[in-house]
Amino acid sequence: MTTPATYGIAEARARLHELTVVDVRTPGEYASGHVPGALNIPLDQVRRALPELRHAAGRGDLLVVCASGARSQSACTLLAEHGIATATLVGGTHAWSAGGHALHRPAACDTRAGWSMERQVRFTAATLVLLGLLLGVLVHPACLLLSAGVAAGLVFSAVTDTCGMAALLSRLPHNRPRPADLDAALAALRRR
Structure with missing residues (x-):
């Protein structure tokens, strides 16, 4: 099994408009802030999304994101087992935010908790x-x-x-x- 490709923060940000970004965190984590344009498909739902993910990967690069990179690595491994090429964001949303880039927090998805x-x-x-x-x-x-x-x-x-x-x-x-x-x-x- 090959290691999935990786994107650094700068490369991902520069290519964000051409990437399909999938956030595999829980809905609560996703709602607390995600990479702009990311779609939320929790890790436990990735198998259900295989046909659509295969379709999206066939049309361009598929970037899988989580908080730190561990769950996105797991998702990339699962997708690779099904012949779907993906990449993961090095350091996840923590690194994205630490790099000074804004996380999108839609009001309709906010958690009721005031703390991250x-x-x-x-x-x-x-x-x-x-x-x-x-x-x-x-x-x-x-x-x-x-x-x-x-x-x-x-x-x-x-x-x-x-x-x-x-x-x-x-x-x-x-x-x-x-x-x-x-x-x-x-x-x-x-x-x-």
Whole structure:
């Protein structure tokens, strides 16, 4: 299996008008900000979109995007297994934003949460660590295991470039925007 092609931020931005950009993040992540013009096809829906993605890839370059590049790599691998040539954006939307480029945040797709998922994860992790420390001092030393567990989870998250806490937090009611309009995304791919 070959490694999918990659686009750096500058190259992707320069060619954005000629690329079909597919964002494979969750609807909540997509709503919090995405590369302008990106269509939201969550990673768990990519198989359903194979015919339309094949059609779009036949008409031009298909760029797959996620937050950091891990999920887009997975999507590119899956698409390559089905004979669909794709590329991934190095560093994902985090790198796009860090490069000073605006993320599109449509009002109709906004989540009800006022904080980004990254900020929610930092707040929750810090709160759990502090709670574990306080309970460990005031109630019972075994409560320190809560802080240790969160620390271990953060290390695992960094090593694997995944975030279980974000996955859990994204299921909370205030983080659930409207579901991805997969039918609209598939129709847009057919028109390309």
